[in-house]
Amino acid sequence: MVGKKSGRALFKEEGLQRTDNNMEFTTWPQVPMINQKNYYTEFLKRDDQALAVRLQQEAHLNARKKAAVDIDRARAQAAHDGIPFAEADPDLDDDVVMDDVLGDNYGSKTIVIHVGSQNMRIGLATDALPKTIPMVIAKKADRSEAEDGEPRPKRIKLDTDVPSEEWFGDEFAKEYNAMAQDYKVSRRAKKRRVLPNSRELVTKWNSTTPPETIPEHSDPMRIDWTELPANPKAAPDYIVGAAALRIPEQSKPRYRLHWPIRHGWLNERDYQNRSVLEGDFFLIIEQSIRTELEIPRKKDWTQYSCVFIVPDLYEKVMVGKVLEQLIRNFGFQRVCFLQESTAATFGAGFGTACIVDIGAQKTSISCVEDGMVMEESRINLKMGGYDVTETFAKMMLFDRFNYSDFNLMRRHDFLLAEELKERFTTMSDENVSVQLFDFHVRAFGQKTRKYSSKIYDEGTLAPMGYFRPAIFDHADKLDGRRSIVSRSVDLYNGHPNDPLSKAQMAVVLYVKEAISSAVLAPPAQTTQPLPTNLTPTPNKPRPLPLPSHLNPDPENTPRSSPAASPAPDDPGTPHPPTNDDTNPDDPPEPKSAAPDTALIDRTVPVMPLDTAILTSIHHATLPPTHSETERRRRDLLGGIILVGGGAKTPHLASFLETRLRAVMAQYPKEILVAMPPREMDPAVLVWKGGSIFGKLRMTNDSWIGGEEYDRLGSRILGYKCIWHW
Template sequence: MIMEEEFTESKETLNIADDGLPAEFEYKPSKELLQDYGGMDGTDQQQQNLLQQSAASQQLQQKLVDPNSCIILHPGSRNLRLGLPSHSVPFTVLHAIARRQKDASASKRLDPSIVPLAKMSSDRLREVEDCRLKVSHILQSSLTSDGTRRFATPPKQLSTHNRRVNPELDDELSEPCPALLQPTQDYVTGDEVLNISPHAPYHIHYPWQRGDLNSHGGIGGSLTAVMSDLELIWSSAIQDKLNIAHSDFKMYGCCVVIPDLYNREHVVHITELLLNSMGFAACFVFQDHVAATFGSGLGCACVVDVGDQKTSVSCVEDALSIASSRLRLSYGGSDVSQVLHWLLRKGGFPLSLEPSTNSTHATLVNHVKHTYCHVNLDKCGPEEQQVRVLQPGSHPVHYTVQLGDELLIAPLSLFYPALLQLTGDKTTVLTQPDNPGHHQDPFDENYLRDNSRRGGKETAETAGGGEVGEEDMVVEDQLTNNGSSGNNNSNNTGSFKSLMSLEQAIHKSIEGCGEEARRRMYSNILLVGSGANFAHLGRWLHSRLLLQIPMQFRPEQVEVMTRPKDLDPGMTAWKGAALMTGLEGSGELWISQSMWEKMGVRVLREKCPFIW
């Protein structure tokens, strides 16, 4: 008691504060600092700001769930699909722009509307011809559904008939087709680009190519120019098709469907474009293969997306695309169109076509492909078909031609890719490369992986050289394989060489999954994209897949879905994104302008519905 009283008295005498420091040395923060960090007078202001931000965030999330407050964009190599979640199907516009030349005497850049034919050596052309003969012989040796052997008409016989065909007027009273345009504005976007005269002083750009941004060393090929093209195309399409003024973009959120095999730098630029350049209130990035499973109502599937210029494959389970299963092939529906054009020439098609340089001819070849091509083995022998030709400034005419097995050989080139080398080398297979890192996101997976290894090593040394625990190994494996491809190399450059057919690509993709997931993936194959929209193609893929599946992973039933819910396969991913934005929990995935300004690239790792 005496000691306590003495200590209390001495404390009062020396004027010592309760924390043990003399009162004159007591730290008193300024009012401004308290307001910044929340203390005393600043507490109320900070809490008020947090409440206001939380209320604004909740209000924005509730608004974006509204099916009329969100715009869905699905960009592709040829088409842009867009609409509101309340729409049953999206609008489809040409994903291209024509910009007026500043110097009319300078050379023009005219991106073709269909992939051009490649210059081939005689040896390469002989390989393509041998592959055509191989497919033709396979078709001749196949059986129809009633067990009879198919027969085929030789191309020379078809050529003899077709070369004698003359054009016939569709209707003598019909008006001539509109002439090509000579526009005067600075730029033209959408479907009107195809109607511009090739002699008009305009550059024509397709900002998306082979499933990614079309950056190159030519005119308009810089990343800045490509993003500017995207802004004009997307803004014009939204205003024309959805009747939403540019000044009203700030009242909407925008969900953009990105490739499953994405380029991180490009995703950052697209997010910057949507939030800062176009001025949307918030944005949401969604992988196309995951969106396709949502649109088809599947929780687990191996998704095969055959687009206009690329074919991508990945395995999706529980709304996540498995990174080690992702791969992309450099061929698609446009390459199939060029194969069909080559076969039509061999069959003596009466009209000389140049689809690589003439957009009207490219449209005609695509029309023949979509209308007449199939993989129905019950159809054999020559069939008379009317091919309608719409030449600008001329009356519509049609040719009555005989078409044979070229209608089957063209779509079957997806299974015999040597035919597709008419448009160039197809041996490069892209995979998900390692994360190169970003200066705005220092604590990314590379940082976590390096520190987990260092921490595991220190723990082992501290424990006297003991083994690392199984749980630590699992965490490290997840970090290591997060951005790697199916080959699981530590330094994955994102590609390898192989001439892969469609079923081989599916098999390679599923090999990137764990053993437990492989059987589930083989039992659910989802075929989407407009590039493989051919009748009975799913049956052929099913029979080819059965030859690839190992016995230990063969499921009881292999199902290949080509038109889930009777929806156009080219619109499945867009429909899935529309469904995703309407879910109750999707409000947490939106990236607002304020989030982007404060966090930058880091917010993508926090908000994206996939492993960034």
């Protein structure tokens, strides 16, 4: 074979010579192929490549430099004065309270805000207690809410010839009579004295006793109404907080009350415009900062930080809007978000607990371990103290309450109902008997009316609705939902990305089987797509022995996303997992099918309080090993804490503990339901935990500044939230 000839040989033999003009074959850039065997990149694999982390590290470094300079200056000054310098160098990595560290009182410049459906708690982190402000705004209108709205409680039949037993329909009458009969049986089982004609005594007295009229000058407890200018044109356009509830019904000009938050959500039922709804929400907060915290000038707000407490089952659209307003409109220096249950554990001083937060219109239950909320344990029930107030009024009217014109839409009647609930509702059956009591109806421009009425067991049966939610009215709790505020969706696949929870989905299954009144009629069309990103979950250790609706088929158990949200918005219904390694002593648990997506969107999530607590603990105690499950279960059952305004119902904790021990008989000593320690008001415990959190150095990792938000927007929440965003 002839070998390849060199260039010199070709030139000598054949006269051929290779030449090169140094021209490329193409001007297009040539990209070499990637070596697949040695491919590596560091993109977003180091902390210094993330803007949020980089800015945080720079701020931390600057703080340490400033602290070192201040210490050196103090040491030099002490040496110059001949005084020994004994102060130890502070360790900025310790999680200690930031009060008066290096001469600064951080809590005095930190505002803590906790917004509820009925009240808002706001104050500085250094305050012992927050300011409680009704979450309401009164705006000029042609008619008041009482003149333009349907009376509450809703009367199906309201006629002078119709007896009061038929005012609220057959379903309420049947449920109320069943509760009264069961309560009578339980009292007899406890050897309590029960008179057979107690209810007849109540109805006869109430139907035959007229009110007594008292002149206003003879009433020592007359109300101080909100004064308006004599000239209607000079009246303010809006009034916020407690003053709005004291505006006379027949005022000139008329004012209409608006509640921006309803059942823990934005109130889409009573608003037709999203900008107006959000404007009222932030206007209440803004005016409260100006008047209650006495910081009137907005230019001073740039010196303040803000800790904003959000629900465990939050909505990303709302949290992102709050962040935008607090940074852009309010001008706060930095903002931090904290979940309610985490704040409650900070306020109570517990590291591991099951937090039961009973608010005015929602009840949230979550298990917390080492200061972090267990994601799959979060439950949001759309019932609370207002349902007890309304049901208590319905029960008294059912028993021929002599103030038959009771209407919670009227401002003075609403305040009267709250007063009567605080006076007479209790979960103890020791002193239940026919009671005679007096109350006064005070309306602007009218003489005070003094009523003498009797009640029997209404004060106990009304809060019993926490354990029998079918007695509550759930008809309009989903009205207007998703009509003006859209849900958050994933930018890549368009799927809803608000958090999900297996425990919340178990509530939907329960409602489907047990409370038909909480399932709304199906709409004409359902266009919401089914989720496609749910995958089966492997078997887990043996769960708690709960009712059958909590243990469906494990083969059809999809996995939820890492967070949780209210049931009507969730596109899928994950089931609680089960395990083949079951205890032969446990009763058999039948299988249950998953409800369709349309059913979830039209279901009001409600469940008996004791069952909901066990459901939350059930989904929180599913580690890989059985021994770990048992340890967690005992810790959570022994750390159930009642917080929120509804938790102030007398003897609720002991009643709940008795119910739980009856269900979980295998834990006779472990179950403990407690109120907040140190006799702290349970209604403000969550705010108190937020104030403590706002003064810890570790919250530096959670603060969001203006520069970070300007660059990343709401995406910064994925880096800054201490939970999985």
